[in-house]
Amino acid sequence: MSTEVAIVGIGMHEFGRTEGVSGMEQGVIAVRRACADAGVKWEDVQFAFGGSAAAGAADTMVSQLGLTGLQFINVANGCATGGSALFSAYNTIRSGVFDLGIAIGFDKHERGAFRVDTRGAGLGNWYGASGLALTTQFFGMKINRYMHEYGISHSTLGKVSEKAFRNGSMNPMAWRRKPISEQEALDSLMLSYPLTQYMFCSPGEGGVALILARADKAHLYTDKPIFLDAAVVRSRRFGSFEVLAPSIALEHNAGPTVDSSKAAFEMAGIGPEDIDIAQLQDTEAGAEVMHMAENGFCEHGEQEFMIQAGDTEIGGKFPVNTDGGCLANGEPIGASGLRQVYENVLQLRGQAGARQVPNDPKVAYTHVYGAPGISGVTILSR
């Protein structure tokens, strides 16, 4: 039987824009905060997995943290970089090789929509030159089709943004902390129909670090261990509709989110009905809506009624993106998936302050999605 794994320390550098502090330095600060949270010294950490998309090789941060000789492996896996670092750390402990390690993600992006490296993404120069290499277009097109098929309203998209910014206003680590109304979201600049400026997250900055230990040794570091019951990463299969695709097959496949979700539930031995709180990839408002169904939490189209009824609010039946999600926190690619886990650890410990969900959560779920069609899911419990 494999070893069980617990998260025993969490650290974050504020998301948003921090002038004069590099992405790497934000990662270092997150590591120091995670070590302090677990009560461990950097020299106690036996191994690390870390990555960023645009802020340098994670393993070089040892020159600031201390040259202890630990095993440090860089992870580069697009939007699932943080999730992949966590997956790798989880399995390193499960395998019995090490007892105590850290997963690190950080980033710092230029302003505005992501500039896509068409060559690096395996696409011809003509694709970007012709004005097609924008991730924002995919999100507009996916939700537009989804609204057509399942009757999701523009108002529901506006309500997702309103909730995100309200939750962000209660999160001292969030970038966007000013509440906006549904109407303000609907009336803001149309960027990629049907999605407006306040329905999109922005590339940003930030860092997160999580310290993992063998579950049977977790009490050495914390009296509130949070157990990692599943960590899964999946890539796309034939027929799925993904970001930055010059073409898609006629036949339909549900995509990597559905695959990773099913695998995670199987690994944890539970189902969607057992989840008390979820952090779902909300690159834009429509993504949160679609990912509720793709992760198995409702039927397609049911979100319209759930969101209009307030079910996904902090005090609702099924709280979603309680820290404001990507919409309020921005998306530093390397750190984004780990931010979701950080929030769930806080919520399960009962330490989420003003945004603590009142349903005494015991089981929590995270989901990331990104280019070129990759998804990562975790399930945590206390």
Added chain:
Amino acid sequence: MAQVPVTEGVFTWPSETPQLIGSRCVACGNHMFPVQSGCPKCTGEKTEQVLLGRRGTLWTWTVQGFPPKAPPYAGDVDPKTFKAFGVGYVELPGQIKVEARLTEADPEKLKIGMEMEMVIVPLSTDASGNEVVTFAFAPVA
């Protein structure tokens, strides 16, 4: 002013009836665009070049409302003169859904399921003064 394609090998040009150039898997018949050597459906390693259909239906769409970053974008990025353009996937019957610019950018005039036809549109002017063109789909009147 001479017209030059944004790239070679993606669409037939010059032509009165331009077509996208794709691949078909010799083993399973799966279509791909642009041309590629391996099949993502059956993992087959042999494909042949095929010209894609010029007409199809609009599967989904959006409107690019802000100037893309340049590079990679070759078109107009001046916020004062930039014109929003449509982007969509057009389903070519029996083949594949291809992503393309659309000649229509008015949400009121774009409908999922509408009939579309491939056209060639101007994109930019290159250093030698040539008009660079790319492919797009236009609603069939």
